[in-house]
Amino acid sequence: MSAVRHVVSIVGAGPGDPDLLTRRAFTRIAEADLVLRDLLVPDALLEATGTRADIVDVGRRCGAAESQQVRQARINAAMQAGWAEGRRVVRLKSGDPLVFGRAAEEARFLAAHDIPFEFVPGITAGLAAASLAQVPLTERHRASAVLFCAGQLADGDSAPVAEWAGLLRGGTTLVLYMGLRALNALAPRLRVLLPDVGVEVTAVSQVSLPGQLRVSAPLGEIEDVLAKAALPQPVVFILGPA
Numbered sequence: 001m002s003a004v005r006h007v008v009s010i011v012g013a014g015p016g017d018p019d020l021l022t023r024r025a026f027t028r029i030a031e032a033d034l035v036l037r038d039l040l041v042p043d044a045l046l047e048a049t050g051t052r053a054d055i056v057d058v059g060r061r062c063g064a065a066e067s068q069q070v071r072q073a074r075i076n077a078a079m080q081a082g083w084a085e086g087r088r089v090v091r092l093k094s095g096d097p098l099v100f101g102r103a104a105e106e107a108r109f110l111a112a113h114d115i116p117f118e119f120v121p122g123i124t125a126g127l128a129a130a131s132l133a134q135v136p137l138t139e140r141h142r143a144s145a146v147l148f149c150a151g152q153l154a155d156g157d158s159a160p161v162a163e164w165a166g167l168l169r170g171g172t173t174l175v176l177y178m179g180l181r182a183l184n185a186l187a188p189r190l191r192v193l194l195p196d197v198g199v200e201v202t203a204v205s206q207v208s209l210p211g212q213l214r215v216s217a218p219l220g221e222i223e224d225v226l227a228k229a230a231l232p233q234p235v236v237f238i239l240g241p242a
Contacts, residue, residue, distance in 0.1 A: 008079055008089045008115055010103050012096040012122020013041045017208035018048035020128065025120050029053070033087035036078055040094035040234065042209065053090070072102070076109045083115050095124040100150050100177055124148070126175035129204035129236040133214045137173045142241050145172040161186065165193035173240040183237055184223050190239075191219055198242030205231035218242060 009028045014020040021029075029035060029046065032053040037046070039059030046055060058075045060068065075091070082089040097103035097119055110117045126148055130137045137146045147167060164174060168190070176183070183203075190199065199219040203226060206212050211232065217225040219239070 004086045005083060005116075006086070006088045008083055008091065008110055008117040009120055010091045010097045010106060010117060011093065011120040012101075012124075013037075013045055013092050013094055014123040015095060015125045015128040015208040016040070016042050016045060016206075018045045020123050020208055021045065021049075022121065022123075025122060028088075028090050028120055029092065031088055032090040034078075034082040035090045035092050036075060036082075037092040038094050041092050053088075072105065076106065079106070079110065080113060080115065093122070096122045099124040099126075099148065125207045125234070125236050126177065126238070129202075129207045130175070130238060132208060132212065133202055133204050133238070135202050135216075135238050135240070137175070137238070137240070143171050143173045146175060147172055148175045148177070150177055159186065159189075161189045162193060165190055168194060168199055168239060168241075169197050171241065173238065176237040176239065178235075178237065179233065180226055180231065180235060183226070183235075187219060187222055194219070199239055200242040202238040203229075203231060203235050204238070205233070205235045207234075207236055 011025050011028050026049055029051050030049040035053045035055050036058045060071050093101045201222040202216040204214045213231055215225050215229045
């Protein structure tokens, strides 16, 4: 007798606080047989759901020798095997699966193998950081648009710094998912392009978790403030009008 096949759920875990899970995400995790989780998903979140699933950590650790391609192939194989066995598979991602979460790649794999799947939205860290730090992303007459950017773009000469500067000048808030090193490289370049524009930078570390920290400073002072604060990773940066 063939196994019952379930939909593979690609679930957003939100920023980490179990209280910020959506009801659907909570249910999918609670009912799962197999959870393939990223490293940023805390144990406390899984424990809050009461899940009895097998938990497999599939996130890439800093400094790990395994390439992204090899890791992704391993994740894909685990999803496929769990589904074929008739298990309820949850691929659990930090934040929202479709915001810098590589969920599209995994969905394409599932579709190519005729495996049904669903996306369960989560609160992305940038939105949670803004709300919890009480920093408006949009505000009448001050900020009329928001741009979410990946940190890899900022850490190198290929970063579209001129475009970002133009957006800041025009009233767009930038939400940057990046490391401290990347921000330290980006800030001086923005200052050169925006000598007459006031920009406030807010850094929120470990968004929504018990150790959450927040610092804010003008663009001209942010590197010194960050050096003194020594924020633990991960950090979300919000750049907007001063």
